[in-house]
Amino acid sequence: xxxxxxxxxxxxxxxxxxxxxxxxxxxxxxxxxxxxxxxxxxxxxxxxxxxxxxxxxxxxxxxxxxxxxxxxxxxxxxxxxxxxxxxxxxxxxxxxxxxxxxxxxxxxxxxxxxxxxxxxxxxxxxxxxxxxxxxxxxxxxxxxxxxxxxxxxxxxxxxxxxxxxxxxxxxxxxxxxxxxxxxxxxxxxxxxxxxxxxxxxxxxxxxxxxxxxxxxxxxxxxxxxxxxxxxxxxxxxxxxxxxxxxxxxxxxxxxxxxx
Amino acid sequence: xxxxxxxxxxxxxxxxxxxxxxxxxxxxxxxxxxxxxxxxxxxxxxxxxxxxxxxxxxxxxxxxxxxxxxxxxxxxxxxxxxxxxxxxxxxxxxxxxxxxxxxxxxxxxxxxxxxxxxxxxxxxxxxxxxxxxxxxxxxxxxxxxxxxxxxxxxxxxxxxxxxxxxxxxxxxxxxxxxxxxxxxxxxxxxxxxxxxxxxxxxxxxxxxxxxxxxxxxxxxxxxxxxx
Numbered sequence: 001x002x003x004x005x006x007x008x009x010x011x012x013x014x015x016x017x018x019x020x021x022x023x024x025x026x027x028x029x030x031x032x033x034x035x036x037x038x039x040x041x042x043x044x045x046x047x048x049x050x051x052x053x054x055x056x057x058x059x060x061x062x063x064x065x066x067x068x069x070x071x072x073x074x075x076x077x078x079x080x081x082x083x084x085x086x087x088x089x090x091x092x093x094x095x096x097x098x099x100x101x102x103x104x105x106x107x108x109x110x111x112x113x114x115x116x117x118x119x120x121x122x123x124x125x126x127x128x129x130x131x132x133x134x135x136x137x138x139x140x141x142x143x144x145x146x147x148x149x150x151x152x153x154x155x156x157x158x159x160x161x162x163x164x165x166x167x168x169x170x171x172x173x174x175x176x177x178x179x180x181x182x183x184x185x186x187x188x189x190x191x192x193x194x195x196x197x198x199x200x201x202x203x204x205x206x207x208x209x210x211x212x213x214x215x216x217x218x219x220x221x222x223x224x225x226x227x228x229x230x231x232x233x234x235x236x237x238x239x240x241x242x243x244x245x246x247x248x249x250x251x252x253x254x255x256x257x258x259x
Numbered sequence: 260x261x262x263x264x265x266x267x268x269x270x271x272x273x274x275x276x277x278x279x280x281x282x283x284x285x286x287x288x289x290x291x292x293x294x295x296x297x298x299x300x301x302x303x304x305x306x307x308x309x310x311x312x313x314x315x316x317x318x319x320x321x322x323x324x325x326x327x328x329x330x331x332x333x334x335x336x337x338x339x340x341x342x343x344x345x346x347x348x349x350x351x352x353x354x355x356x357x358x359x360x361x362x363x364x365x366x367x368x369x370x371x372x373x374x375x376x377x378x379x380x381x382x383x384x385x386x387x388x389x390x391x392x393x394x395x396x397x398x399x400x401x402x403x404x405x406x407x408x409x410x411x412x413x414x415x416x417x418x419x420x421x422x423x424x425x426x427x428x429x430x431x432x433x434x435x436x437x438x439x440x441x442x443x444x445x446x447x448x449x450x451x452x453x454x455x456x457x458x459x460x461x462x463x464x465x466x467x468x469x470x471x472x473x474x475x476x477x478x479x480x481x482x483x484x485x486x
Contacts, residue, residue: 001395002311005304020301022308031309032318032388041395043304045297095356095363102352108344109352115337116363123333127326129370151297182267 001039001145002026006061007185008046009207010158010174011199012167014187015046016207017060019068041145047158048150051215059148060210067204090117153181157233167197260409260444261416263424266292268302274313279391284310286397289409299397307393314387321378322385327371338364362453423485425449431458 004027004062020023030038046052096116105107128172161178164170192206193199199209260267268290277284286303288294338360345353412431415421421431429445433439 001392002307002395003300003304003395006303017430021303022305026304026308027480029315029388033311034389036273041362043297045300048295048297063332079449089366092363093365095359098358098359103358106344106348108341109356110338112341112364115334120330120334121366123330127323127330129326129330131325147300149296149300151301152293154296155295182265198308227348247410 001041002030002037003064004040004042005043006042006064007154007183008044008052008057008210009162009186009189010047010049010154011189011209012161012170014199014209014211015052015057015059016199016202016209017064018185018189018207019065020185023065023068023196024071028098038093039143039145041147042148044148045151047154048152049155049158052148054146054148056213056231057210060208063145067208071205092120106169128245153178153183154186156181157183168194171197183212190202260441261413261423261428262448268298269300269440269444270306270309271444272439274310274387275317275383277387277391279389281384283392285394288397288399289320289406291413293407294399299399303393303397310393311391312470314384314391317377317380318385318388320381320384321374321376322381323372324374324378327367327374331367331371334364334367335350365447387390408436408441412441 004023005016006023008015009018040222042061042065044054044057046054083177093116099109099113099116101113120168157174159178161170161174164173170188171193175187175194178184178186178190189202189207192202196202202209260269264304268288287308288299341360341364343358368438412428415435416423416428420435421427425445425448429442429449431433432441432445
């Protein structure tokens with residue numbers, strides 16, 4: 001089972017879902033794998049607040065991953081690859097052209113020039129040892145297992161956002177925290193939000209907005225309990241999604257005594 | 260690992276040596292801090308992406324070395340005929356063209372040598388693609404050589420044995436810890452900070468002629484602020 005990561009970046013009133021930078025590479029690399037090894041699990045990393053409902057963001061998460069796939073496919077660097085191949089073989093091409101120019105009536109020189117210019121690439125293609133095109137991606141949204149995992153860094157970013165009095169200041173502080181923590185995905189979301197502070201209007205390449213559970217419940221009429229204020233008792237969570245909590249590891253862990 | 264501004268994860272593994280025939284790949288995370296499940300998920304996701312991207316890019320290595328050799332023989336034959344012709348007909352053209360022949364006529368030979376030398380890496384990469392798997396649950400802070408390395412570098416930093424800058428940390432990894440993975444990690448950090456310098460001529464020539472190991476990426480940076 002291969003794991004993809006989707007970031008649930010905290011914003012005012014909800015989250016922005018964004019696929020991890022490695023998601024596209026993971027899906028591309030699955031092309032050459034046997035089908036039995038290509039099951040997908042998506043881990044949604046979130047700030048760890050009790051208002052996060054993983055089951056509600058399952059569908060937007062899959063959409064965010066698919067959006068990243070499409071973006072990656074559109075930005076495949078084909079011209080760069082051709083340019084690189086040309087750069088690698090420019091010496092042979094130049095020598096081949098020189099041999100043809102200097103050949104005059106000498107057929108041996110002309111043959112050598114033709115070999116360098118066209119003969120070798122043609123023969124390599126004939127023998128099947130040239131670069132091959134990559135096949136279609138193996139990503140399928142069916143049967144994707146979604147899990148949620150609290151991320152300590154996102155939690156710090158979320159706290160920085162909460163303590164700010166207004167949206168602009170909050171996103172500025174959250175951007176600074178995300179940059180300090182090296183959370184590139186979160187930093188890009190906050191950079192976009194500083195320019196346009198409406199998360200619902202974010203371009204799809206930046207991320208997909210989803211409301212927090214409490215906001216959604218309020219919008220639906222307030223009949224349902226507020227998840228943020230009334231978390232489920234242990235063992236009775238409504239989500240079918242597995243949620244791991246920090247600090248589950250054994251306390252006698254040798255690394256806890258470091259440094 | 261400590262960095263100038265905080266700490267970061269890196270994966271100390273040579274993907275070219277990982278063989279799916281030995282069983283599934285186990286990720287073990289070593290950290291002096293408590294690592295949250297989300298951070299572990301990010302590390303594992305990026306490790307898998309890098310590992311299988313490497314395998315996909317290396318899968319073709321060495322597969323067609325006999326066809327590469329066939330192409331090289333053909334090219335060397337043409338080169339032989341050309342050299343014989345230029346020796347038999349010494350002229351200004353022979354002088355002009357002769358010195359440049361190796362630049363054009365050893366490319367197929369070089370490819371064949373590389374393909375032959377890298378066939379084991381290619382076979383391992385294909386096995387990784389076909390049956391490789393990463394165990395779902397990473398091991399957190401298990402015993403082993405890496406644990407001692409991580410402990411020693413943080414302890415040395417606390418005791419002031421070396422300064423908290425990239426060059427000092429790289430030197431400490433090389434001379435005190437004798438840890439090649441950490442040296443490569445800090446060198447990559449330094450290279451990212453500094454503008455790229457031109458390689459020396461000898462290094463460029465060696466890179467051009469000698470078969471080299473496939474390049475595996477150095478995975479995963481998740482920075483933390485300085486504690």
